[in-house]
Amino acid sequence: MNAEASNAVVRFVDATWQRSILPTLTEYIRIPNKSPAFDPEWEQRGHMQAAVELLDHWCDSVPLRHHDRRIVTLAGRTPLLFIDIPATGDGSTALLYGHYDKQPEFTGWAPGLSPWEPVLRDGKLYGRGGADDGYALFASLTAIAALEEAGIPHGRCVVIIEGCEESGSFDLPHYIEALEDEIGQPDLVVCLDAECGNYDQLWLTTSLRGMLPGVLSVDVLTEGQHSGAAGGIVPSSFRLLRGLLERVENAATGELHEALHTAIPPESRAELEAAAAVLGDGIISRFPWLEGVAPVSGDAAQLLVQNTWYPSLATVGLSGAPEIGDAGNTLRPGTSAKLVFRLPPTLDAGEAARSVKTLLEANPPPGAKVAFDLETPQTGWRAPPTAPWLKSALDQASRRHFGQTAMSMGMGGTIPFMKMLGDAYPDVQFMVTGVLGPKSNAHGPNEFLHIATARKLTACVADVLATL
Numbered sequence: 001m002n003a004e005a006s007n008a009v010v011r012f013v014d015a016t017w018q019r020s021i022l023p024t025l026t027e028y029i030r031i032p033n034k035s036p037a038f039d040p041e042w043e044q045r046g047h048m049q050a051a052v053e054l055l056d057h058w059c060d061s062v063p064l065r066h067h068d069r070r071i072v073t074l075a076g077r078t079p080l081l082f083i084d085i086p087a088t089g090d091g092s093t094a095l096l097y098g099h100y101d102k103q104p105e106f107t108g109w110a111p112g113l114s115p116w117e118p119v120l121r122d123g124k125l126y127g128r129g130g131a132d133d134g135y136a137l138f139a140s141l142t143a144i145a146a147l148e149e150a151g152i153p154h155g156r157c158v159v160i161i162e163g164c165e166e167s168g169s170f171d172l173p174h175y176i177e178a179l180e181d182e183i184g185q186p187d188l189v190v191c192l193d194a195e196c197g198n199y200d201q202l203w204l205t206t207s208l209r210g211m212l213p214g215v216l217s218v219d220v221l222t223e224g225q226h227s228g229a230a231g232g233i234v235p236s237s238f239r240l241l242r243g244l245l246e247r248v249e250n251a252a253t254g255e256l257h258e259a260l261h262t263a264i265p266p267e268s269r270a271e272l273e274a275a276a277a278v279l280g281d282g283i284i285s286r287f288p289w290l291e292g293v294a295p296v297s298g299d300a301a302q303l304l305v306q307n308t309w310y311p312s313l314a315t316v317g318l319s320g321a322p323e324i325g326d327a328g329n330t331l332r333p334g335t336s337a338k339l340v341f342r343l344p345p346t347l348d349a350g351e352a353a354r355s356v357k358t359l360l361e362a363n364p365p366p367g368a369k370v371a372f373d374l375e376t377p378q379t380g381w382r383a384p385p386t387a388p389w390l391k392s393a394l395d396q397a398s399r400r401h402f403g404q405t406a407m408s409m410g411m412g413g414t415i416p417f418m419k420m421l422g423d424a425y426p427d428v429q430f431m432v433t434g435v436l437g438p439k440s441n442a443h444g445p446n447e448f449l450h451i452a453t454a455r456k457l458t459a460c461v462a463d464v465l466a467t468l
C-alpha cells in the first residue's frame with residue numbers, strides 16, 4: 001500500500017469512528033444485553049434482538065460495494081449476524097469474528113459511571129460491552145470499507161458476530177454447522193476480542209487459556225439452626241467446603257492440583273520474557289491494588305507465565321449465606337461456591353473437568369451432600385506458528401499506525417471460538433488482537449473503550465486485509 005492510499009485509509013477510519021461509530025456504540029452500550037448465562041429470560045426481554053438489530057442497521061451506513069448480510073436465528077438460540085463481502089482482489093478469505101452479548105453489571109462503578117449509561121471522558125468511552133466486544137463489528141466493516149474507498153483490493157471477507165460468547169459460545173457450533181458451506185475455507189481469522197499489553201503498539205494473542213466453570217455445593221441440614229444449639233454437633237457447611245477446595249488448591253500457596261498443569265513450550269516462555277521486558281511494571285500497575293498488597297511473584301516474566309500457562313482458580317460467586325447486615329446467629333443448611341478454573345492453553349478441558357469433579361465429589365465428608373455441577377468446559381487454544389507474510393504485515397501495520405513494532409504474547413482469558421476454528425481449519429492463520437488493555441476492565445466496573453487504540457487497530461486490520 002503506498003503512502004497516499006494508506007493516508008486515505010486512515011482518514012476514512014478516523015472520520016467513520018468520529019461521525020458514525022461512536023454515536024452508535026453509545027446507543028449500543030445502553031442496551032443491557034446480558035449473555036444467556038446471566039439472564040435466562042434473555043429471549044423474552046428482547047435486549048439481544050435490539051442489540052443485533054442496532055448493529056445490523058448500522059451496516060446500512062457503511063459504503064461497501066456489495067455484500068450479503070442477514071441476522072440468522074436458529075430456534076431458541078441467540079441470533080448471529082452474518083456478513084459475506086465478496087473479494088475485490090484475489091481469492092483468499094478472511095473470517096472476522098466478534099460478539100455482541102455482554103457480561104453482567106458488576107459492582108464498584110466510580111461516581112458518574114455505570115454499566116448502561118455511556119460516558120465519554122478523556123478519550124475513553126465508558127460502559128458495559130463497548131470494548132468487550134461491541135466495537136468489533138464496527139472496526140471490521142470500517143476496515144473493509146476503507147480499503148474499498150481507497151481503491152485497494154481485498155480478499156473475500158466473512159464477518160460473524162455472535163451473541164453467546166460470554167456464556168461459552170454454546171450456540172456458536174450450531175451456527176457454524178448451519179453456515180459451513182457459506183463460510184467456506186478461511187485463510188486468515190481476525191478476532192478483535194482479545195487483550196493488548198499497552199496502548200502503544202499492536203498486540204497479538206498467541207495463546208488463550210481454557211476455562212472450567214462449575215458450582216460446588218455442600219449441604220448438611222434441611223433448614224438453618226441456632227448456631228449455639230447446633231454448633232459442635234452439626235458440621236459447618238462452609239468448613240466442609242473449605243476442606244473440599246483444599247483438594248484442588250493449596251490455600252497457603254495458591255498451587256493447583258497437578259492434573260491441571262501442562263508443560264510450557266520454550267518458545268512461549270521466550271515470547272513472554274520479551275513481552276515482560278516491554279511491559280515492565282505495567283504488568284502490575286494495570287490492576288487497582290490496595291496499598292500494601294503485593295503480586296504473587298516479584299518477577300514480571302514469571303507473572304506473565306503464571307497468567308497464561310498456569311491454571312488459576314477464582315471463586316466468582318457464593319450462595320447460601322445472607323448479606324452480613326442480615327446475618328443472624330444461624331448455622332446455615334448449606335454453602336455453594338461458583339468456581340471458575342482457568343486452564344493451560346493445551347490442556348483438554350473435558351479431561352480436566354472429569355479430574356476436578358472426581359477430586360471434589362469422591363469420599364465426601366461424612367454424610368454431607370456434595371456436588372460439583374459443571375458448566376460447559378472450554379479447552380484453550382494455541383496459535384499455529386505465524387506465517388512470514390502475516391508477521392511482516394502485522395509488524396508494518398503496527399509501525400505505521402502506532403509507530404512501534406508489533407508484540408505478541410499469550411492471554412489469560414478464553415475465547416472458545418478460536419479453538420473451534422483451529423480444529424476445523426488446521427492451516428488457517430490468526431490475527432487475534434483487541435483493545436482490552438490496562439484498566440479497560442472488561443467484566444468488572446468502569447469498563448472502557450480506548451478510542452485512539454480502537455481507531456489505530458481498525459487501520460491495522462485494513463492494512464492486514466490488504467495483504468491477503
Ligand SMILES: [Zn+2]
Pocket residue numbers: 099132133165193
Ligand atoms: Zn469478549
